[in-house]
Amino acid sequence: MTDMTQDIDLQQVKKALKKEQNRILMQQVLANRSLVIGFVIIALLVLVAVFGPLFLTYDPNQMDVVNRLKGPSAAHWMGTDNLGRDVLSRIVYGAQISIGVGFAVAVISSFLGLIVGIYSSYYKWLDHVLMRVADGIMAFPGLLLALALMAALGGRVSNVVIAVSIVATPYIARVVRSEALALKEQTFVEATRALGASNTRIIWLHIAPNTLSSLIVQATFIFAEAIIIEAALSFLGAGVPPPAPSWGNILSDGKTYIFKAWWMTFFPGMTIVLAIIGLNLFGDGLRDLLDPHSSRGKK
Amino acid sequence: MKSYLIKRLLSVVPVLFIVSTIVFLILYLTPGDPAIVILGEEASQEQVDNLREQLGLNRPMVEQYFSWIGNALRGDLGESFYMNETVMGAILSHLGPTISLGILAELIALVLAIPMGIIAARHKGTATDQSVMAFSLLGMSIPNFLLSLFLILIFSVTLRWLPVAGYQPLSAGLWEHLKFLILPAFALGTAHAALIARMTRSAMLEVLNANYIKTARAKGVKERWVIYKHALRNAFLPILTVMGQSFLSLMGGTAIVETIFSIPGIGQLIVNAVMRRDYAVVQGAVLYVTFAFVFINLAVDMLYGIVNPQVRLDSKK
Numbered sequence: 001m002t003d004m005t006q007d008i009d010l011q012q013v014k015k016a017l018k019k020e021q022n023r024i025l026m027q028q029v030l031a032n033r034s035l036v037i038g039f040v041i042i043a044l045l046v047l048v049a050v051f052g053p054l055f056l057t058y059d060p061n062q063m064d065v066v067n068r069l070k071g072p073s074a075a076h077w078m079g080t081d082n083l084g085r086d087v088l089s090r091i092v093y094g095a096q097i098s099i100g101v102g103f104a105v106a107v108i109s110s111f112l113g114l115i116v117g118i119y120s121s122y123y124k125w126l127d128h129v130l131m132r133v134a135d136g137i138m139a140f141p142g143l144l145l146a147l148a149l150m151a152a153l154g155g156r157v158s159n160v161v162i163a164v165s166i167v168a169t170p171y172i173a174r175v176v177r178s179e180a181l182a183l184k185e186q187t188f189v190e191a192t193r194a195l196g197a198s199n200t201r202i203i204w205l206h207i208a209p210n211t212l213s214s215l216i217v218q219a220t221f222i223f224a225e226a227i228i229i230e231a232a233l234s235f236l237g238a239g240v241p242p243p244a245p246s247w248g249n250i251l252s253d254g255k256t257y258i259f260k261a262w263w264m265t266f267f268p269g270m271t272i273v274l275a276i277i278g279l280n281l282f283g284d285g286l287r288d289l290l291d292p293h294s295s296r297g298k299k
Numbered sequence: 300m301k302s303y304l305i306k307r308l309l310s311v312v313p314v315l316f317i318v319s320t321i322v323f324l325i326l327y328l329t330p331g332d333p334a335i336v337i338l339g340e341e342a343s344q345e346q347v348d349n350l351r352e353q354l355g356l357n358r359p360m361v362e363q364y365f366s367w368i369g370n371a372l373r374g375d376l377g378e379s380f381y382m383n384e385t386v387m388g389a390i391l392s393h394l395g396p397t398i399s400l401g402i403l404a405e406l407i408a409l410v411l412a413i414p415m416g417i418i419a420a421r422h423k424g425t426a427t428d429q430s431v432m433a434f435s436l437l438g439m440s441i442p443n444f445l446l447s448l449f450l451i452l453i454f455s456v457t458l459r460w461l462p463v464a465g466y467q468p469l470s471a472g473l474w475e476h477l478k479f480l481i482l483p484a485f486a487l488g489t490a491h492a493a494l495i496a497r498m499t500r501s502a503m504l505e506v507l508n509a510n511y512i513k514t515a516r517a518k519g520v521k522e523r524w525v526i527y528k529h530a531l532r533n534a535f536l537p538i539l540t541v542m543g544q545s546f547l548s549l550m551g552g553t554a555i556v557e558t559i560f561s562i563p564g565i566g567q568l569i570v571n572a573v574m575r576r577d578y579a580v581v582q583g584a585v586l587y588v589t590f591a592f593v594f595i596n597l598a599v600d601m602l603y604g605i606v607n608p609q610v611r612l613d614s615k616k
Contacts, residue, residue, distance in 0.1 A: 132313045132314070135314045136313075139596075140589050140592075141551025141552075141554075142551060143554055144588060145321075148582075149328065151573040151576060151578070152325045152326065153328055153329070154329075237574060254448070258452060262456070265449075266449075266452070269445045269449065272442065273445065276440040277436065277440040
């Protein structure tokens with residue numbers, strides 16, 4: 001009977017503790033201004049990308065030569081481009097491509113970077129090989145390597161994702177590797193090893209989960225960088241092929257008509273800036289929350 | 300110091316090997332026959348065969364690699380398929396504008412960033428500090444191609460102070476040379492400045508709390524002397540690190556900024572080669588630029604030894 005009371009008490013204590021932990025976490029999240037503002041901006045952009053098309057009156061590729069190069073008005077909030085296409089519609093549809101590419105790159109490079117980083121930290125001979133390759137890839141200016149890869153692969157959305165993922169993976173792998181190297185020496189890993197756990201089990205059940213917080217923070221910055229590189233590639237004509245409305249494509253059209261139609265440059269440009277600010281703020285906030293010892297730049 | 304230099308020099312060898320291998324393999328990533336991709340589907344079989352022979356595609360891959368790398372080491376990067384000159388010749392004739400642009404961008408970044416970082420650190424938590432941090436966030440969030448377009452909109456289209464695009468060499472006169480480079484250099488240097496300002500601020504904050512600074516102040520040393528002679532010198536190592544790292548991204552940005560401002564530099568050469576699928580130029584120029592970066596990083600690392608004696612001591616251990 002006494003044991004049972006103790007059991008119930010223990011469970012209640014555990015529940016209360018969990019509740020208190022959640023409350024503190026929530027408090028920390030809400031007190032983190034960068035995180036909240038960044039999250040709101042990103043959430044808004046994602047909502048616009050997903051549900052925006054439902055509210056749009058114009059097709060992003062629908063040409064209207066009579067109304068070409070018209071400034072912002074009630075009918076076209078962000079004006080029309082050189083072919084009379086609605087700039088707002090193109091930016092909203094462009095969000096699907098640009099955010100989609102950024103997200104895909106963040107996911108793929110995180111997955112590959114995790115595998116490369118973890119195994120490098122665990123097997124010394126593999127570390128020598130993989131890290132030299134990573135050094136080699138990181139020695140290239142990112143945009144130039146992506147450009148060269150696009151020259152070979154050809155302009156397609158999937159190829160943009162592949163090219164930018166190749167550029168981004170070493171940056172994730174480096175972060176995961178350094179985290180995993182420290183974890184490998186921790187007592188709990190040694191204890192698991194002493195208990196006879198296999199390398200695969202130690203790597204995937206004990207080390208990998210503990211590298212996730214640093215990985216997620218890094219992936220947020222990669223997300224932002226991927227949006228920039230995609231926009232740059234498409235702007236140069238080596239990324240998403242026209243007439244698909246990626247933010248870089250819209251800007252590329254805007255550059256040609258910069259003297260006649262400032263809105264073709266200003267609105268897509270500000271959308272990119274907003275997305276990057278949102279992701280950078282979110283990443284900074286997340287780093288403060290998940291990985292406080294590494295946020296040195298913010299005193 | 301000598302062993303540190305040798306160690307650092309040797310560490311570059313595998314990186315250069317990997318870089319050249321990646322650049323070489325780029326041609327082989329092309330789906331299908333690169334010769335057909337370059338010439339187009341309409342090309343005759345004879346033309347395709349000729350180009351395959353010219354590109355060396357008929358030989359085994361390993362043989363091609365060693366012959367390519369051997370030639371590259373002798374400065375022979377092949378011939379451009381579209382321009383009537385060698386790849387090395389094309390690179391050398393496009394080098395001047397990129398160097399001018401890089402130097403001006405770096406100067407703008409340093410002149411903006413270091414005073415901003417110092418002021419922010421000295422007035423930590425005030426409106427001045429917050430303004431510097433806001434500039435830093437904005438500077439890092441605006442991609443350079445976007446900033447280029449915004450600068451053109453303001454200074455060329457609206458105010459008409461500076462030309463939209465173009466280039467004049469230094470021989471045409473200093474102002475003629477600079478007026479075409481000011482906007483692109485600002486576009487390139489701002490993100491760089493944002494990063495350096497941030498690092499200067501945090502490095503200065505760390506140093507300003509140190510005991511030797513308090514001692515210097517207690518001894519009555521002038522504040523300006525404390526900041527520039529004692530604090531900045533000790534805060535310089537992390538600043539130098541970030542300068543070296545971001546110089547790489549600064550030069551990477553030249554590809555797009557040179558294209559926007561029609562500056563005939565290496566960046567524009569690469570972009571044009573990508574558009575025409577002029578593989579020899581893409582491979583040669585990317586290899587050249589990346590090698591240059593590896594050596595710039597090496598030079599920055601060696602500067603550490605001069606700025607910070609600790610590096611020399613560590614290498615002896």
